Structures are given as structure tokens and as C-alpha cells.
Amino acid sequence: FGQKRNHCRGASGAGSPHRLPCARVASLSVCACVCRAASPQEEEDSAMENIVTEKKAEESHRQDSADLLIFILLLTLTILTIWLFKHRRFRFLHETGLAMIYGLLVGVVLRYGIHMPRDGTSVMLNCHVNASPATVLVNVSGKFYEYTLKRVLSSSGNKVDDVSDNENEMLRKVTFDPEVFFNILLPPIIFHAGYSLKRRHFFRNMGSILAYAFLGTVVSCFIIGLLMYGTVTLMKHVGQLHGEFFFTDCLFFGAIVSATDPVTVLAIFHELQVEPDLYALLFGESVLNDAVAVVLSSSIVAYQPTGDNSHTFEGMALLKSFGMFLGIFSGSFALGVATGIVTFTKLRDFQLLETALFFLMSWSTFLLAEACGFTGVVAVLFCGITQAHYTYNNLSRESQDRTKQLFELLNFLAENFIFSYMGLTLFTFRNHVFNPMFIVGAFLAVFIGRAANIYPLSFLLNLGRRHKIRSNFQHMMMFAGLRGAMTFALAIRDTATYARQMMFSTTLLIVFFTVWICGGGTTQMLSCQRIRVGVDSDQDNSVSVIATEVPERSSTKHESAWLFRIWYNFDHNYLKPILTHSGPPLTATLPPCCGPLARILTSPQAFENEGQLKDDDSDLILTDDINLAYGDITVNTDGSGVHTSSGAGFASGMSSEDLDRELTCGDNEVVMRGTCLVFPMDDSEPTLKDPHMRF
């Protein structure tokens, strides 16, 4: 990037403004501060000026291209190095960690290596308007230029001099609008997470995952918030605090660092084939707690007591915040699920159209949620989960591959971009506030908060769980509480106040530490905790989970499995047939009185497919005590791994071991593909007289 910018030879700076009253047009507060020119030779310069302006615009465009090129080359470098690492089977450094390192290096070079003089394209206009306008029209010697608000520099006037004089132009250039992360980079990451969540082990552990994600995140947020408040109070006493830091700020910090992102750990888990239950717990928790953390943080920001003293406790405001949390979360959830369901594509014959539609629907979920005031990221997450569950089954085979690959690629690029930007920003961000006490306090708080999330909850969950979450699993989950993209995006979103700047700097350090140290030590931790690796997930449920630790079977049918079974049956019998082409036809599952309705709602393909019924989701059936009954066969898969199959229609003579293998197949891919359970059926239309038909 040896680009040198032309120094603009603009005005020699003699614009002398004179007074002019501001006009108030209708209800619009257009404040026209006309600073009319004194110099007379403006008309004849017009042509020259045009050329200069054009050249400058071109220069600026070139510069932008060069800046973006830096990031692309960074990503390219990361990819090449990662390839080398994968090739040599180095596992101590994940691609995201590497991207951060490269980002750091480039940041150092930009900060200390390149000293570009600031060009004179910045003009300071001081104008009294009570509210900052979104757009400003500037009358430059007869031409009108429209300017849009980019950012607020600082609230304290004396800082602007630093900014406008000493600021390295290059640094300013490589700084992105923080909203870019939220509106462009984060959505594909989150959607991909949701879209690849469709796994048997996730649903098997759904109760625990929900508990960790919701309860755990809230607990962690409040504990970290309280601890940080203690730290901040201490700092105030010692005299280390140079600005305001309220309790809500502490809570906000708690919320943002509660979003875990164990992408590094999961990559290693996947590669080493760690026990799938642990994988599912970690993955599910991290996906959902991102959503919780986003909504939680925005609720905390919304906590604004109305009274005189604006930072005291107030019940009403708290209630409002709590209501907002529920409202935003459920709104985003509903919206995501709704759009996921609406994407009821029948374009199977035209893969390109199908893929394009799928992509657009996912994106419009995000935009719709944002336009409605909900949280787009959360909506996209649930949209992804819903689409994986229903829409995916409607897609043609080719589109299934296409969409998966597309979002995989987008996820990969966005993730590495964010992490390399993270490295970069450690040196290029201009308002870092590194306070050793705060940093130490934060590390401690994060550690304690994670512990307070995992251990007590695991204990409580184990009371209800048949398959206990073992202590080595708990230690591993504790260890794998990395902070990543979401934490960073939340922290960089607002760095206006002193408190936020300190939080941002500290957050960066936490991310670096956890990604490098915890991420890098995953393999060591795995072997230290004696967690089995190389588990073929085809066999794990009969071997690792069931055979090793279920002496007390059958008696404790715990609640969540029961609740889940009800949902599963409803989903399988009614939702699936309505929303997808797979599943049993509604005519078979609805009571006879609803016959005509059922015939309308069932798609023709469902009848066609009836002979060879495909159901992608039968693999998420719990292993304990669910009777899989369809047609005239019944497969009783109980917890001890003993399968009893009854019925006459078992045409192909498939053994129960085969069935078991079928049940669990396809699970060792991160993104699952296709049909796992094919029930051979006899040709007769299933009738409701068969008692097995009702689940």
C-alpha cells in the first residue's frame, strides 16, 4: 500500500462567514448558516475546480480500493497459512487465531510504519443546531454538496484537535463503521450457525442447552456485572477511574462478554471426533447465548430511569427493560420462524431460482426484523434453524448443497474478516483505555461468571437428566468459553464514552486471550480431562452414553424428554406434512373428520413420496423410550441399546443394527445431508384403524 495521496490544493482558507438568520421551513428545522464568500474570482475557477474535484474523487476511490485490498490480502494470507497448517496437522492455532495475528501485524505496520501526512480534505464547520442533522448541504461557491453523518467524534471539544491534526489518515481509512459488523458480517455467521444446528444430539440435549443459553447467560451477565461494579468502585477509591462508570455499564459489559463463541474449540472437536453430546452442548449453547446476549445488552441500554438522577435504580424502568427483553426476543423469534416457514419453495426444478429465493428470504428476515425494531441477528438465527428444519426438506438436492456451501463460504469469509479486523483494531483504534485494574478484574469476573454459569446449572440439570453431564464435560465447557465475533461486534458498536472505551479495550484482550490460550490448549485439555476422541458417532449412543452410564434406566423418564416427545409428535404429524413434502401425508395423521382439509394441505409430493417416506428428522428422536411407529412396523428403541422391532411390513429384512446405523448416520458431518431413515412400507394407504398410527 505504497499509495501516496495527492495533497489537495484547495482554498487557501479565507472564507469569511457573515451573519444570516436561519430559516425555519414548515416543521423542518433546516438551519441555514450561510457563510457567503468574499473573494470575487469564483466563477472563472469553476472549470478548474471541477477537474480538481473529479481527480480528488478518483484518488479517494483508488485509496478505498487499496484499503479494502489490504483486508483481502490479509484473508488470502490467512487462507494460505491455514492450508499449510491443515496440511501439516497443526492444531494449536485455528484460522481465526491466525487471522488475528496477521491483523495485529498489519495494525503495527499501519500504526508505526507508515506516517502519512493528513491531506487537507477535512473542513471544520461550527454551527449551532440543537440536534445533529443526518445530512448537511454545504454550499461551496455556488455548488451544493450533500454530506451524510458518518460518526460522532467526541463529546468533549478539546479532543477534536487531536483527531483532526495528529490522526494518521491511513488509520482513519481502515476503520470501518461498527454497524458494518452488525448488518453485514454477523448475519451470515449467525445464520450459518442456525442452519447447521440441525443435529440429532442437539435435540437430544435441548433442555440443557436452553438452560445454559438462557439461564446461564443471564446469571453470567449479572455476576460479571456485579463483580465489575465492585472493581469499578475499588478503582474509584484508588483513584484509577478517570471518567464515569455506572452500574448499567457494568451490566452491559457482563452482557457482551457472556456471548461465547467456541468456533476454535468446535473445529478441533469436529476434527478429533469428540463425543457428540459434548459437541452438541457446546455448540447449541454458544449459538443460542449469542442471541440472548444481544437482546440482553440492548435491554440494558434501554434501561433509562426517567427521574432527575438518571443512574439510580428504578423499578418501572427495570420492568420496562425486562419487557423489552421478552418483547424483542419473542418478536425476533416469531419473525424468524415465520419467514423460515414462509419460504415454502416449490421451485425444485430451477435450482438457481430456488437458491436465490432462499438467500433473499434469509436476508429479508434480517431486514424485516431491523425495520420492525427487533434484533435482526436473533431473527436470522431462528430463521436459519427453522429453514434447516422445514425448508431444507423442500429444496432439491442440488439446492441443498448450494445453500449449504454458500453460507459456509460466507461464514468463513465473514468470520475471518472479523477476527483479522480485531487484530488490526488493537493498534489502529484511537481511543483505547487500558486500565490494568479493570483488565485484571474483568478477567477474573469472566472466569467466575463462566464458572457460575456452568457448574451450578450442570448440577441442577444432572438432577433431572438421565445421561448426566459428567464433571470432565463440565470442565471442558468451562474451558471452552471463548469470546469471539459477537462480543467484539457488541463492544465496538458504541465506543463514545470513557466507560465504553475501557470496555472495548478490555474485551479485545479477553478475546485474544481466550482464542489463543483456550483455543490453542483444546487438545491438551481434552487429553487432560480424558475425554474420548475419535468417537464414531454411529456407535456412540449405544456405547459411550448408554452402556457406560445408564444403570438407572427406564424409571426416570424425565420431564423434558416427555415435553419434547409431545412437540416432536406434533411436529412430525402435523407441521412437517403441511410445511414440507416429506413426512406422512396429513390424511394419515389427522382424524378422519378433517379428511378434505387434510387433502388440501398435503402437497402432491407427499403422496408421491409416501411409498418411500423420507424424513430427515427421524434422527433426532431420543433414544430413550420413543416408539417409532409408522405403517405397520414398530421399532422400539430403548435406552439400553436393545432394539426390538415388531410388525410384518419389515420387507427388506433389515436388522435392528442396520436400523440403528441408519438412525444415527450422517451425523459425523458438520452439516448434515439428507435422508437418514427410510421406512419400508407396504403399498396400502395407511389407515387410521391401525393403532400404531397414532403416536
Added chain:
Amino acid sequence: FGQKRNHCRGASGAGSPHRLPCARVASLSVCACVCRAASPQEEEDSAMENIVTEKKAEESHRQDSADLLIFILLLTLTILTIWLFKHRRFRFLHETGLAMIYGLLVGVVLRYGIHMPRDGTSVMLNCHVNASPATVLVNVSGKFYEYTLKRVLSSSGNKVDDVSDNENEMLRKVTFDPEVFFNILLPPIIFHAGYSLKRRHFFRNMGSILAYAFLGTVVSCFIIGLLMYGTVTLMKHVGQLHGEFFFTDCLFFGAIVSATDPVTVLAIFHELQVEPDLYALLFGESVLNDAVAVVLSSSIVAYQPTGDNSHTFEGMALLKSFGMFLGIFSGSFALGVATGIVTFTKLRDFQLLETALFFLMSWSTFLLAEACGFTGVVAVLFCGITQAHYTYNNLSRESQDRTKQLFELLNFLAENFIFSYMGLTLFTFRNHVFNPMFIVGAFLAVFIGRAANIYPLSFLLNLGRRHKIRSNFQHMMMFAGLRGAMTFALAIRDTATYARQMMFSTTLLIVFFTVWICGGGTTQMLSCQRIRVGVDSDQDNSVSVIATEVPERSSTKHESAWLFRIWYNFDHNYLKPILTHSGPPLTATLPPCCGPLARILTSPQAFENEGQLKDDDSDLILTDDINLAYGDITVNTDGSGVHTSSGAGFASGMSSEDLDRELTCGDNEVVMRGTCLVFPMDDSEPTLKDPHMRF
């Protein structure tokens, strides 16, 4: 989009500026026009203000989301309707035409249906600076806001009132920065065109395509330019011209409407399987003339005589423009080819990394070209062609599919977005200048320009061509001269002057007319011109081209085929082995003295693959008189369709008909896949003693 924007309750507009001298800091022309406040109560409003600002930013973000949502819903609607059309086999309207119609409808609604009062977020600051600054710092009651230059509204001061008062806020919102088209939407379209250009028939007609694209575009540009100059002169006499319109403007208009985009026609050709030679001619021409038109137009803009009267003819400036054309074109070409070649990926085992790298390299080509001052679009085109030719062979099978599908999707989305925006902009663009005389003149000029491109060139080409371009082909090419995305993007790029505005409005009408009328009439035109459809391209070269119209064979071995053969041999023997894993190993093709060098440059895979030599490009071998010799077999494929195979190593006993089919297979997909010619070989290492080895 029933979104209502909150009316901002900002200042009541009493900011009274006072005089302050502008400071000149070092070489920087920072002009600080401080308009200090008179009102006293600013400090206490600070907190309230913050909240208002935050709310406004949120509102604005919501509004942006809603606006983008309009476009996404438009695209979704287009996709659904197109699916219906495809399903019912309607061919009179292509998706791009449909996208335009929907865009038009939404444009009408936005223009006449929604009357939103303008909110007060716009402030007019009049300030005398000679050059427009890129960023403006505005001091709003102690806080500093940074504003960036968005656009130049107009050069005539009296127009601003219209803009700032009567302008519909919604219309302003849905107006994109024209550079978005050039920097975001056009690159994937052009890259996709280049990437899917790798077809046998393209290379067979390369000479003609190059002639049409280069010579033809320049001829068309100048003829249209001259005719428009005549029209403009006439308009001036009649008194219809209300602004300046120079000869360079006319030439510019000629350049932008010379870029043809027969995407509609080609889609129908593909569906109906029109004769592949016609397809190749049209496709190749349209892809390359986009590149020519871009560079041509920027060269014309660069034509700026230095003298007093800035719009007269000047030899020096013309020469400079011509030099620029050559410089930019060859620079972009070289850059594109270079990056295409550099993407020498060996990451075959990690498809995701491979695809990501491929994507990033293509993108960085664009950015690099822009940063160097070349034309990114042109670089991307040649990068695409090069990557299809070399890199594609190095990719793993899965990555080949992935990259193709990815760029296909991007192309589809970008194209339909541009066309729907085109429809929208007919009603939402605010500075339309529709001049009936100019429009009639332009339509005539475009028609004559296209005719002057196709017919004379075809005549000249036919003198040299063995397979004549028949008159019905010529008529079809004439008819298929649609204008599309590139023309639009070039026209909207600069709409500052009266001349450019008139051009833009006229261009829009030309695009609408050609896409709807010419695009819609393609099937009628095909049957009217008696062009054969349903040609199985496996057989066409033996049936349609050769058997029907080559009575005078073998005598006229024309130049271009000979030149092409030299290039082909060089490419096949040296470039391919160095740059890809396919092709014969260099040890076999280089003279023995270069043995060690050859061994270094040849990739291990090439040796491995030697046994089953794959070469994707053997299908681009001319049918006339090329001796395909490798190993110890010689296949003489001559123009009359009689194939003689000699040699002993023809192990599998493949008949010449089989070979012919192999040679031409895979060509009826738009995007080709994979290996077409597999030469069975004996196991012995080919030695240079074999005389057949040297081509």
C-alpha cells in the same frame, strides 16, 4: 413499506453564526467557519440531545432496512413470477424484462403513491471553500460530527430549493450511489461472463468475435457519436437544446450505447438450443464489447484539450486519449491475466479454503486494478477468462461446482437487481430530460450504428472465413443488439450536466425498448430467419456447419485459424503444463536440453495424471486440419467430418465417432464441466524420439 418516520424535533432554527477567521493549518486547507451559538441553554440539553440523536440514528437505520427490503421483495417477486413463466414455458419475457416491469411499478408507487413529508434532518450550511472537502466536521453545540461527501446536488444554485424542499424523502432514500453499480454489482456479472466463456465454439470463432468486439464497437461508437452530433446540431437550430452538448458528449453517448448485453436473447438461445456458432458469436461479442465500451468511454472522458477553448479538436489530446485507451485496456488485461494465472491453487484437499481463495483472488483483481488506476471491470473479465482456462483445471471437482454456482448466483442477483433498479429509476430519478428529438435521433443512431457494426464487418470477415457468417446470422446479430446493465451503469455514473441527464434518460428508454421488444421477439425472429433450433451441439459441427456449407474446403486455410493453432500449441504444450496439473508433462513437450527445468516446473500431479491425461480444452480444437498427436496415436480430424485415426496405442478400440462425440461433449451446458477427451495411453514414458510428440 408503510413505515412512518418520526418528525425530528430538533432545533427551532435560531442558530446565529458570527464571523471567525479561517485557520490554515500547515499545507492543509482547513477552513473553519465557526458559527457559534447565541442560545445559552445548551449544556443542560445535552443528555436529552443524546437520546434524540440515538433515536434518530435508529430511525434512520430502520428506514434503510425498509428501503433495502423493497428491493429484496422486488427480487423475490421477480423470482416467483419467473418460476411461473418457466413452469408454463412463456418465452416472451425474460427475468430481466420482468424485473424492469416490477421496478417500474414500484417506481410509480413511490413517485405518485407515497407522499411523505420531508423530515428535518437536513441542514444547509453555506460556506466558501474553493474545493469541496471530502469530509466536514460540524461542531454542533460542543459535539463534533464528521460528515462525508455523498454527492454533488447541482451546479446551479437555484435548483437546490427544489431538492431540499419538494423532494420526496422516500425517493432520495431509494437512490443508490451510482458507483455501487460499478464497484459492487457489475464485477460479478462481468466475471461470470468471463468465467463461463470457455467454450469450443468461442475459440473457433475467436477472430470474428475479436473483430466485432473491438473494431465493431469503435465503429459503432463513432457512427453513433457523429449521428448524435448531427441531431444535436439540428436541435440547436430548432431551439430544442437547453444546455451545452459537445461533440465529446456525443461520442461518450456512442460509447455507452455500444455495449450490448443480449442476456435475454442468449437465455432463449440456450433454451432452444440455437446453433452454437451463432450463440458463440453473440456471447463472445457482447462480453468483450462491454470491456471495450468501458475503456472507450473513460478515454473519451479523458479527452480534455488544454487550450483556452476546451471543446475544440486537438491532436495531442486525442493522441493522449488513444494512448490511454491502449494503456488502460492492456493494463487491465495484463493484470487480469496475471492474477488469473497466479491463482495457482494447490489446496485441493480443502474445498472451502479453495473456494474462498478463488473468490478473494477474483475480487482482489478488481480492487488492484482500481487501485492502480486501470479499469476493474475489464481486469475482472480477463481474470475470469484466464481462471476458466487455467485455474479451473487445478480446482478440485467440488470447488469447480462451488465456484460456478457461487458466481452464477451472484450474477443472477446482481443482474436482476440492476434491471429492477433501472425500472425504478425511470420514475424516481429527479433530473430526467426527455427530449423527443434527441430520443428519436438516438434510436435511429443506435440502429444505424449496430448495422454499421455487423454488416460491413461480417462481409469482411466472410472474405476470410471458411464457415461464412450467413445473412440470417447477421440479421439475428443485428436484432440481438440489446442494451443492458453495462450501458445503464455507464450512463448513471455521471448525471451532473444537462447533456448527461439527457443521455441517461434516453439510454433508459433504449434499454427498455431493446429488452422488451427485441428480447421478447427473439423466438419470432428466430423462426422468421429460419435459424435452426434444437441443434444438438454434439452433432452440429459435422452436420450444420460443415456438411451444409463447406464445399470449398481445404484450399482456404485462413490466417486466423493458423495463428490460433500456433497459440493453441504453445498453450497446450507449455502454458498448460506449467500452470495446471493437466496437460502433458513438460518433460515430454520441451526439448531434451531443458530436461531439469522441465522437471522442476511440472507438478507431481501432471506425472500422476499422465496415465489418464485429462485436458479440458481439447474441445476447443478447431475441426479443420489439426493433428491431434499425443503418445503414439494420431487423430486427424479434418473439416469434412472424416476422422482418420492411426497408431497402435488406441487400446480401447474407440471408434472415431466415439472420439468425435467425446470431442464435442459437454458443450450444451452453458457452463462447461470437465474433461472431454481422454486419450488412452500405453504405460511407457513418452520419449522425444517419437516424431509425433512434437506438434
